[in-house]
Amino acid sequence: MDLHAELRALLESPRGAQAQQVRSLQAQAAKRAHPEEWNTQFGSESLFQAWTSSPLMQALYAKNSAVIRPILDRNPGWRVIELGGGDGRIWDLLRPDDRGEILLIDPQPEVHAQVASRLPTGVSLQSVVDVAQAPAQWGQADLVLCSLTLHHVAGVDKQQRETVGLTGPGKLEVLRRAKAALQDRQGILVLNEASVHCEIDLPVGDPELTDNLIDSYLRRCARAMLDAIDAQPSHPMAGQWLSIAHRWCLDQIAVAELPLSERDVYELDVVRWMALLDRAGFAVQTQGFSDPYRLFSQYICR
Ligand SMILES: C[S@@+](CC[C@H](N)C(=O)[O-])C[C@H]1O[C@@H](n2cnc3c(N)ncnc32)[C@H](O)[C@@H]1O
Incomplete structure (x- = not known):
């Protein structure tokens, strides 16, 4: 399955199973090429431009x-x-x-x-x-x-x-x-x-924190990117929208396991x-x- 289909499958699976699926998808996705990390570059070549065009x-x-x-x-x-x-x-x-x-x-x-x-x-x-x-x-x-x-x-x-x-x-x-x-x-x-x-009142590793991040970044944000791609598959930013779903949305779930000093959301x-x-x-x-x-x-x- 390609990444788009894998993310769709994840979104359609039961809520309780999604955290585990995120971890396995991340393990595979880490091997794929990626242009940049979360929200760190703002120039004309950055994913941020694709983000603001979505x-x-x-x-x-x-x-x-x-x-x-x-x-x-x-x-x-x-x-x-x-x-x-x-x-x-x-x-x-x-x-x-x-x-x-x-x-x-x-x-x-x-x-x-x-x-x-x-x-x-x-x-x-x-x-x-x-x-x-x-x-x-x-x-x-x-x-x-x-x-x-x-x-x-x-x-x-x-x-x-x-x-x-x-x-x-x-x-x-x-x-x-x-x-x-x-x-x-x-x-x-x-x-x-x-x-x-x-x-910050939700501590590192709290399952509620993980589920809330999945809710925000995957069930809503990644879904919005996939819907945008499906609605406009030949849009010049469609490839970057998938990168956003992958690099920004999927990877942000791991933030729940990071020490507070490494979180920025x-x-x-x-x-x-x-x-x-x-x-x-x-x-x-x-x-x-x-x-x-x-x-x-x-x-x-x-
Ligand atoms: C997600 S972007 C939003 C940009 C824009 N306002 C928009 O709606 O598209 C967050 C912006 O806030 C900046 N930023 C991050 N931490 C900040 C802080 N503590 N104070 C002011 N700006 C900050 C980032 O550099 C970035 O430009």
């Missing part, structure tokens, strides 16, 4: 654009703070005559170059090449955009981090900074995150994200999924 992500960008475009239109000379830029795909929503400023906070220099390359001349980019938890000056903004980034910050808050020996800010503290940055201009937070519980489910936004002082105006798999949820908050 119907799953295109739906997320469309849902964000529908909210962001009117915010920009209402605030001439707008200022945006973006946490985590990826390949800058969302900024395709900008028009040639847009005037504004984007403060991008992202630890990867390559990401800043990617975002800069998407901006029209009237939009300036301020770059903070660092993580969102770093004590940089953010200033005030009409919009804070945090799309699929906050899950890289371990722990719901500082206290939870301390229970596993980590120091410094967690998600709550980053969200509180976003709230403060939106105060003067009565701005809006647009947050996107997967709905899956894989936070710490998600919450919708109920937990809503509770956290409330603690940070945000009123969630709307919450809704951007895809039919109910993987990525968008939160519009004031």
Whole structure:
């Protein structure tokens, strides 16, 4: 069987059998060629470009654009703070005559170059090449955009981090900074995150952690990639979508067995994200999924 058929067979087998099947598929898949690891490169040749071209992500960008475009239109000379830029795909929503400023906070220099390359001349980019938890000056903004980034910050808050020996800010503290940055201009937070519980309170090797990761990365994300391939088999990115299902989705399940220091994805489910936004002082105006798999949820908050 080829990888596509093997992944389909896995998805159709009983839930309780899937963790074992993941391990055996990983053992075989490790021998296959692979272009790159999870979410580490953002250039034009990277899997990330295939990721942002997938119907799953295109739906997320469309849902964000529908909210962001009117915010920009209402605030001439707008200022945006973006946490985590990826390949800058969302900024395709900008028009040639847009005037504004984007403060991008992202630890990867390559990401800043990617975002800069998407901006029209009237939009300036301020770059903070660092993580969102770093004590940089953010200033005030009409919009804070945090799309699929906050899950890289371990722990719901500082206290939870301390229970596993980590120091410094967690998600709550980053969200509180976003709230403060939106105060003067009565701005809006647009947050996107997967709905899956894989936070640091689930310890290494916990079967619930493994099953939750399978739920997110295989039952929903890999399925979305396979469906995209089946719907558009001759799409120029179809081969890379299969690589995403293999290298990103399948391999991420092994994260459940890794020490905390090697994990970089710490998600919450919708109920937990809503509770956290409330603690940070945000009123969630709307919450809704951007895809039919109910993987990525968008939160519009004031
Ligand atoms: C999955 S990508 C999402 C990119 C983009 N926002 C999108 O929706 O396509 C995550 C981005 O967050 C950045 N990132 C990772 N950890 C971060 C952190 N602690 N603070 C800020 N950005 C971070 C990565 O470099 C990457 O650009």
